[in-house]
Amino acid sequence: MDARTESHLAALKTALQTLKDSGTDGFEGLLATVLSEVCGQPFRVASSGSQRGRDGDSAFDEGATYFEAKLYEDAVPQAAVSGKIVDLANDDKGQVDTWILCATSPVNSQHADKYRGSLAAIGIGCLILDWPPGTLPPLAVLLAMAAPRVERFVLDHSQDPSTVTGIRDDLDAVAADSQFADMSTNLRSMVRDGAVGLGLAKAANQAALVKAFSDRREARRLFGQPLAPMDKSGLAWAERPALVQRIQTAISGPPDNRVVLVLGDEGTGKSWLVAKGWSASQPTPLLAAFMASDLSMPEAINNLEEFLVSKLVSQTGGIVTDAIRKRWKRRFDGWRANPAPKHVRLVVWVDGLNQAISFPWARWIDAMAGFLEEIGGRLIVTTNNWHHSQIRWTVTTPLERVIVADWSEAELKGILEARGIRSDVLAAEVFGFLRNPRILGIAVELLDAREIERVDELTVGRLLFEHLRRHDADPTSAGSALDFAKTLKSHAEEMLERLKSQNHDDLTIFDLGKELNAVSRSRFFEPVEGESDLYAVRKEGLPLALGLALTSVLRKELRANRDPEAKLAEVMEPISALSETSDVVFAALQISFLQEGCPIEVQAALANISSACRMYPMIFIRRSRRWRSDLQSHS
Numbered sequence: 346m347d348a349r350t351e352s353h354l355a356a357l358k359t360a361l362q363t364l365k366d367s368g369t370d371g372f373e374g375l376l377a378t379v380l381s382e383v384c385g386q387p388f389r390v391a392s393s394g395s396q397r398g399r400d401g402d403s404a405f406d407e408g409a410t411y412f413e414a415k416l417y418e419d420a421v422p423q424a425a426v427s428g429k430i431v432d433l434a435n436d437d438k439g440q441v442d443t444w445i446l447c448a449t450s451p452v453n454s455q456h457a458d459k460y461r462g463s464l465a466a467i468g469i470g471c472l473i474l475d476w477p478p479g480t481l482p483p484l485a486v487l488l489a490m491a492a493p494r495v496e497r498f499v500l501d502h503s504q505d506p507s508t509v510t511g512i513r514d515d516l517d518a519v520a521a522d523s524q525f526a527d528m529s530t531n532l533r534s535m536v537r538d539g540a541v542g543l544g545l546a547k548a549a550n551q552a553a554l555v556k557a558f559s560d561r562r563e564a565r566r567l568f569g570q571p572l573a574p575m576d577k578s579g580l581a582w583a584e585r586p587a588l589v590q591r592i593q594t595a596i597s598g599p600p601d602n603r604v605v606l607v608l609g610d611e612g613t614g615k616s617w618l619v620a621k622g623w624s625a626s627q628p629t630p631l632l633a634a635f636m637a638s639d640l641s642m643p644e645a646i647n648n649l650e651e652f653l654v655s656k657l658v659s660q661t662g663g664i665v666t667d668a669i670r671k672r673w674k675r676r677f678d679g680w681r682a683n684p685a686p687k688h689v690r691l692v693v694w695v696d697g698l699n700q701a702i703s704f705p706w707a708r709w710i711d712a713m714a715g716f717l718e719e720i721g722g723r724l725i726v727t728t729n730n731w732h733h734s735q736i737r738w739t740v741t742t743p744l745e746r747v748i749v750a751d752w753s754e755a756e757l758k759g760i761l762e763a764r765g766i767r768s769d770v771l772a773a774e775v776f777g778f779l780r781n782p783r784i785l786g787i788a789v790e791l792l793d794a795r796e797i798e799r800v801d802e803l804t805v806g807r808l809l810f811e812h813l814r815r816h817d818a819d820p821t822s823a824g825s826a827l828d829f830a831k832t833l834k835s836h837a838e839e840m841l842e843r844l845k846s847q848n849h850d851d852l853t854i855f856d857l858g859k860e861l862n863a864v865s866r867s868r869f870f871e872p873v874e875g876e877s878d879l880y881a882v883r884k885e886g887l888p889l890a891l892g893l894a895l896t897s898v899l900r901k902e903l904r905a906n907r908d909p910e911a912k913l914a915e916v917m918e919p920i921s922a923l924s925e926t927s928d929v930v931f932a933a934l935q936i937s938f939l940q941e942g943c944p945i946e947v948q949a950a951l952a953n954i955s956s957a958c959r960m961y962p963m964i965f966i967r968r969s970r971r972w973r974s975d976l977q978s979h980s
Contacts, residue, residue, distance in 0.1 A: 592622025
């Protein structure tokens with residue numbers, strides 16, 4: 346510490362002693378002002394007395410850090426501090442989230458460790474700002490970090506105004522000391538730590554999630570999927586303000602016992618809607634965001650508090666300790682003691698219930714909804730329509746359904762125009778298929794990567810194949826891409842057998858058995874209306890499934906040193922009875938060129954089916970000519 350700072354420290358200490366010890370117009374009020382300024386988050390002096398913290402102050406619900414502070418001018422009496430800690434322990438549901446010990450004298454380090462440990466045991470944070478000799482005092486450094494606010498407060502509230510007129514010079518002298526830069530940096534980091542108080546924990550929660558929602562790579566790291574509606578580099582999105590407003594109202598309005606159930610087919614933007622609604626809400630509550638695969642029995646239901654605490658801490662990069670658990674338990678208890686807040690305090694969001702169909706969702710939803718109702722929270726879940734039909738009768742908690750459909754024609758046209766894409770050059774079936782936001786995203790990726798040259802080269806089959814290839818990158822998908830391709834192929838092989846035996850009834854329909862996971866998560870399958878134990882291969886997925894089977898059969902023939910073209914003629918005979926014959930051939934041809942390592946002989950056999958060229962549009966002929974050229978160059 347610089348020698349010239351000593352006299353200013355003495356004057357600053359004298360100025361502090363002219364304030365009242367406690368209250369919003371005394372030293373506690375000064376500390377609230379300074380910490381709010383330095384941390385950028387509100388600090389509030391907790392109410393005193395037997396009803397401490399149960400006064401209905403809205404700042405409690407908005408995430409302010411409530412604290413009590415004590416300024417000791419002489420040696421800190423250990424007995425008095427211990428008595429204060431006992432008092433706080435007896436008020437186990439109070440607002441106090443942090444207790445701050447300030448002194449214009451040094452605090453013994455062993456005593457400081459004892460105070461922190463005792464407060465941690467009852468779920469309260471501890472901040473100690475003392476005045477050791479021979480160095481810049483932490484308390485003085487903190488005050489100098491908000492010098493204009495301190496000057497104004499002291500001049501307004503000093504009980505001896507004539508003695509504090511030079512306080513700004515004293516604060517500026519502390520800031521000019523050679524130790525100030527390093528000490529203020531360390532102190533700022535310490536007081537801004539999420540462990541200090543609820544307001545800071547809430548700010549850290551929001552910062553971490555907004556960062557993820559604004560960056561696809563960060564979102565994939567945190568959530569396992571590129572859930573980033575605020576990423577400006579991503580695909581332009583139709584805002585859907587009416588749906589976003591419904592989520593905002595559920596998130597930022599007063600809580601009740603309803604669960605918000607966001608429903609829609611795969612890839613319609615359910616997750617995007619929740620993320621967008623939360624990030625646009627004012628005030629923005631705490632958010633614990635789970636993927637359905639994060640939940641497992643019995644941990645997820647036996648201790649809901651532990652389950653939530655682990656997620657809230659891990660989302661901000663923290664580590665769950667016993668002290669952290671107790672901090673959150675005290676906060677939950679305080680919320681229970683302060684019922685009926687004006688705004689939702691905590692949102693729990695579970696994305697993609699259909700990812701884990703064996704999990705007892707009805708039981709868990711009822712349990713979590715009950716827990717959140719007690720503390721002023723809200724549960725939001727997303728799932729697809731098929732899975733909702735399986736669980737809707739078993740959930741006893743009231744549900745508010747928010748239906749998310751594919752893009753409307755107008756929305757899709759607007760998105761395409763923003764990308765400079767003419768919608769009128771697309772085939773009708775392709776345009777209809779692109780109304781699904783996930784499929785549209787795949788199409789744009791193909792264009793951006795120049796994997797297709799022109800937008801009119803898009804086909805439903807190609808889009809489905811690319812969707813299949815991206816299976817491994819999608820946490821909502823069932824198993825690996827290889828496993829799912831095998832599933833599709835096995836369905837196609839059974840359909841071929843049915844065609845061979847002239848059994849066209851229920852050709853695409855199967856019993857719901859071991860493929861339950863795939864059916865619940867895939868856009869290749871759909872439920873059969875009125876038949877809860879049956880499902881069907883979707884019409885748009887049929888050519889791809891049969892195309893996979895065709896290429897597999899031809900590769901097998903080649904491995905056996907037989908002519909794949911002769912086998913193809915045999916296999917095509919039953920397929921020719923389908924109206925989708927040309928679609929199947931084209932899908933198989935695309936697959937043969939897009940699959941890595943597909944033998945040229947297989948590609949040639951498929952390309953030589955001249956009848957397909959006559960049945961398919963000009964795009965097929967143009968591509969077939971290009972692919973034939975590729976084949977000839979490899980001959």
